[in-house]
Amino acid sequence: xxxxxxxxxxxxKIDDKTMDNVEILAKLALTGEERYKAMAEMExxxxxxxxxxxxxxxxxxxxxxxxxxxxxxxxxxxxxxDGAEATLSNAPKKKENQFMVPKTx
Amino acid sequence: MAxxxxxxxGLEVHVELATKTKIFCGCSTRFGGAVNxxxxxxxxxxxxxxxxLNKKVVKFAIALGKATNCxxxxxxxFDRKNYFYPDNPQNxxxxxxxxxxxxxxxxxxxxxxxxxxxxxxxxxxxxxAGKLIHDNxxxxxxxxxxxxxxxxxxxxxxxDMRTADEVIAYLEKLRMICQYLGVSDCKLQEGSMRADVNLxxxxxxxxxxxxxxxxxxxxxxxxxxxxxxxxxxxxIELLESGREIIQETRRWDDNKEASFTMRSKEDAKDYxxxxxxxxxxxxxxxxxxxxxxxxxxxxxxxxxxxxxxxYGLSDYDTDILTQNRHMADMFEETAKLCGNPKKAANWFMxxxxxxxKDKAMDPEELTFSPKNLAAIIKAMDEGKINQGNAQKVFxxxxxxxxxxxxxxxxxxxMMVSDAGAIEKVVDExxxxxxxxxxxxxxxxxxxxxxxxxxxxxxxxxxxxxxxVNEVLKGKL
Numbered sequence: 001x002x003x004x005x006x007x008x009x010x011x012x013k014i015d016d017k018t019m020d021n022v023e024i025l026a027k028l029a030l031t032g033e034e035r036y037k038a039m040a041e042m043e044x045x046x047x048x049x050x051x052x053x054x055x056x057x058x059x060x061x062x063x064x065x066x067x068x069x070x071x072x073x074x075x076x077x078x079x080x081x082d083g084a085e086a087t088l089s090n091a092p093k094k095k096e097n098q099f100m101v102p103k104t105x
Numbered sequence: 106m107a108x109x110x111x112x113x114x115g116l117e118v119h120v121e122l123a124t125k126t127k128i129f130c131g132c133s134t135r136f137g138g139a140v141n142x143x144x145x146x147x148x149x150x151x152x153x154x155x156x157x158l159n160k161k162v163v164k165f166a167i168a169l170g171k172a173t174n175c176x177x178x179x180x181x182x183f184d185r186k187n188y189f190y191p192d193n194p195q196n197x198x199x200x201x202x203x204x205x206x207x208x209x210x211x212x213x214x215x216x217x218x219x220x221x222x223x224x225x226x227x228x229x230x231x232x233x234a235g236k237l238i239h240d241n242x243x244x245x246x247x248x249x250x251x252x253x254x255x256x257x258x259x260x261x262x263x264x265d266m267r268t269a270d271e272v273i274a275y276l277e278k279l280r281m282i283c284q285y286l287g288v289s290d291c292k293l294q295e296g297s298m299r300a301d302v303n304l305x306x307x308x309x310x311x312x313x314x315x316x317x318x319x320x321x322x323x324x325x326x327x328x329x330x331x332x333x334x335x336x337x338x339x340x341i342e343l344l345e346s347g348r349e350i351i352q353e354t355r356r357w358d359d360n361k362e363a364s365f366t367m368r369s370k371e372d373a374k375d376y377x378x379x380x381x382x383x384x385x386x387x388x389x390x391x392x393x394x395x396x397x398x399x400x401x402x403x404x405x406x407x408x409x410x411x412x413x414x415x416y417g418l419s420d421y422d423t424d425i426l427t428q429n430r431h432m433a434d435m436f437e438e439t440a441k442l443c444g445n446p447k448k449a450a451n452w453f454m455x456x457x458x459x460x461x462k463d464k465a466m467d468p469e470e471l472t473f474s475p476k477n478l479a480a481i482i483k484a485m486d487e488g489k490i491n492q493g494n495a496q497k498v499f500x501x502x503x504x505x506x507x508x509x510x511x512x513x514x515x516x517x518x519m520m521v522s523d524a525g526a527i528e529k530v531v532d533e534x535x536x537x538x539x540x541x542x543x544x545x546x547x548x549x550x551x552x553x554x555x556x557x558x559x560x561x562x563x564x565x566x567x568x569x570x571x572x573v574n575e576v577l578k579g580k581l
Contacts, residue, residue, distance in 0.1 A: 025375055027189050064182065064380040070388040073160035076124050079131025084141040087149050087250065095240065097140045098247035101191040104237055 013046045014039045108345075109309040112337045113317075114272055114302060115226075115264035118279060119257050120289040121233065121297040122165050128232050128256035129156030129199065129384075136295060140249040148232075148254030150195030156383055158183075162256045163387060165288040166206045166230050167397045169258060172282050172404070173225055175210030179389045183230070183381035191248050192234040200259075201229035202378045206387075212282070214274040223275050224263040231257050258288075264303065264314065269333040273326055276300060285402050285430045290469055293325055302332060305350070306340045315340070316350040320364055322357045332357045332364060339364075408433060416446035422454055429468035432457075435475050442479035445486070452478060456496060460503050477502045480509045488569050494518040520569045527560070527568055527576045534559045535580060545581060553577070 014022075019039050023030060030038060084097050093100035127134055130147035146154035170177050181204040185197040210225035235253040237246045260279065266272050280291040280298060291298035300323055305315035320336060323329045340350050355364040403411070405427045412423040427433050436453045440446035457478075461468060481498055484490045490498065490513055498518060501507045513519045521527060534556060535542060545552035560573050 021375070025187075025189075025377075065382070065385060067385070069385045072157060072385045073163070074131065074157045076126050076159050076161035077131065078126055078133050080133075080143075080145045082139070082142045083132065083144040084139065087141050087144040093245075095243065095247055098238070098249050099141075099191070100240070100243065101246050101248055103239065103244055104191050104246045 014042045110306045110337075110341050110344075111309050112267055112333070113264045113305050113307060113314060114266040114333065115317075116260075116262045116266070116272065116275065117301040117303065117319075118260040118262075118276065119233075119299045119301075120260070120279075120283055120291055122162060122256040122258060123287060123289050124159055124161045124165070124256055126159055127254035128159050128162050128230070129254055132254065134255045136297075138251055141251060143251040144253070148194075149250050150193075156199065158384060158387070159256065162230055163206070163389070164397060165256075165286070166228065166258055167389065167394060168286050168401065169260075169283065169288055170207030170210065170228060171394065171398050172286060172401060173207075173210040173212050173228075173260075173279075175207035175225060175228065177389055177394055178204050178206050178208060179391075179394075180204065180386060181206050181389070182386045183384045184378045185381050186376045186378055188376060190234070191246060192237050192253070194235065194250060194253060198232060198234065199381055199384070200231035200378075203380070205229035206389075212275070212278055214271065214278045216268075216271050216274050221265075221271060221274075223265045223271070226261045226263050228258055228260045231259060233257050264305075264317075269330045272300075272302070272329060272333060276326070276329070281405055281428065281430075284469070285404055287402075287430075292467070292469075296324070299323070300329060302329065302336075304333065304336050304340070306337055306344065315344075316352050318350065318352065319354045320357055321354060321367070322359075324359065328357055328359050331362055335363060402430070405430075416440065416450065418446070418450050422450050425458070426450060426453060432468040432471060435471055435473075438475035439478045439482070442476050443482040443486075445482060448482050448486075449479070452482065452499075456499050457503075460500070473502050473506045477506060477509050484509065484513070488571065489513070489520050490518060491520065491566050493566065517567075519567065521564055521567050521572075524572065524576065527564075527572055528580075530560050530563050530568070531573070531576050531580055534563065542581065553581075556581075 019035060022028070022042075023035075088094050088097060088099065091099050121134075122128075124134055126132060127143075127148055130145050132143045132145050132148055135143065147156055167177055181201065183199050184202040186200045186202070187197045189196055205227040207228035208226070210228075211222050212225065213220050213222050233252050233255040235248050235250040237248055240247050262275065266275060276298075283289040283291050283298075289297055293299070302320040302323060303317050304320065305317035307313065307315045318336060318340070320332050323332055336355070343350050354367045356367050357364045409420075409423040409427045412418045412426065413420070418426070426436050432453065436449060439452070440449040443449055457471070460466075461471070478499065481490070481495050481502065485492070485495050489510075494513070497516075498507075498509050498512055501512055502509060538556065538559065541552050541555055545556070556577055557570070557573055560577065561568050561570070564573075
């Protein structure tokens with residue numbers, strides 16, 4: 001099992017509070033062991049990405065798109081026929097051409 | 106003295122755009138299609154599917170922005186708003202956060218206290234979600250993605266409204282602008298216009314905004330009015346009893362006429378927005394904006410002014426005739442074809458509006474051809490049909506757009522101006538009323554009117570009055 005890493009100040013980057021929030025947002029319910037493992041792995045990912053902080057990016061414009069294209073449009077013309085069958089072909093559960101999902105209010 | 110409170114309201118209004126296709130794929134946006142028929146890999150979030158932006162959505166957004174005095178963000182982009190919910194198959198909604206297409210606008214609305222300016226904070230383009238239906242038999246939810254990816258513009262106002270009246274006036278003005286531009290039909294009932302109400306209260310005189318709540322699921326002006334009243338009272342009660350208002354999203358229940366807290370888990374608001382990598386930025390040139398601006402229609406205030414000047418119509422009539430652009434267009438066409446704007450206006454203010462009301466229809470749903478109403482007006486002018494029968498013919502024109510002259514002919518609704526036919530009836534009447542004839546010759550004016558009445562009665566009101574007069578005078 002991975003070790004939970006500490007940052008320079010010896011603090012965990014992913015603490016219990018952060019993990020609680022992640023579980024809510026990602027709609028996850030992890031068991032104790034799963035949770036410990038996930039926290040450790042997330043720590044690792046963050047430490048890896050931390051390497052970027054060594055660079056001075058003060059004068060660098062954030063880059064959103066690698067390609068130089070702008071204004072990629074389509075005209076407002078109908079291109080697709082009835083897609084119900086294809087759309088539902090991999091649905092784990094369906095009823096009367098609709099996806100069936102757990103009750104959601 | 107009891108504390109006096111004022112209500113502070115800002116609105117988030119979503120309008121569904123009247124494009125033929127969805128915002129990022131070539132699926133139809135038509136309302137009411139068979140479930141999931143208007144779907145493809147893009148609007149159902151299948152892995153690897155790539156969105157391509159519908160140019161018309163950008164045009165509509167620019168047009169709406171210019172019509173509401175906004176600044177257009179000439180370098181704009183989409184962002185991802187991440188959340189998990191079954192109506193959202195991608196697990197993110199493509200929206201705009203950092204560079205919304207329109208900013209800093211305003212519109213003037215007419216209220217009972219005069220004109221008021223409501224500022225618009227921003228407008229952004231985004232995609233609609235699918236529709237969830239609860240299935241009672243299986244105790245599960247069923248999802249239809251026909252609406253998923255239908256283009257929306259969200260219009261965010263500043264908290265500039267103080268009363269429910271101002272809110273309704275603002276919504277009506279927005280709806281009118283959208284309808285005039287043709288960017289949306291804005292039907293609250295069908296969900297093509299939706300309003301979320303942000304409301305807080307504060308003591309009159311205070312500059313500080315109170316804690317606000319957001320109310321969702323308001324599907325009619327009535328629901329909006331009641332929700333505003335209810336929420337104002339709820340917040341004042343909390344403050345008066347020394348309790349705190351919690352910033353939260355509340356869901357309006359139309360049947361219970363009350364609002365309820367939406368579960369806090371759903372409300373754990375952290376959408377982790379980031380720039381949408383699958384869509385390229387949009388560069389909007391001055392030239393593009395100018396082109397769209399040049400094509401803007403004549404809006405309601407100018408149209409009303411023109412009707413007054415050109416047609417000599419009253420303030421009241423022009424105001425009503427111009428509320429809906431489709432109806433105004435039909436009125437103008439009718440006026441042009443029949444050559445009598447005042448009579449055309451009378452028909453719209455009378456029969457057209459009355460029929461719409463009787464059938465609980467929206468002016469937007471008018472489908473009859475102006476040329477057919479114009480034909481009725483002309484037929485009346487030429488004495489071919491009387492008022493009562495003209496209304497009968499119009500009822501058919503309204504429903505199935507029949508050709509009026511053919512219909513009148515077929516159903517015997519034409520005025521009889523054939524001299525022979527009139528003479529026959531006049532002879533009958535004269536034979537039955539010898540006493541009245543004597544009165545007439547003794548100079549009783551009323552007698553003539555009585556005889557005309559008798560003739561018209563026998564002809565079921567279809568005798569051409571001028572012809573009847575003429576024939577009767579001759580015979581007497």
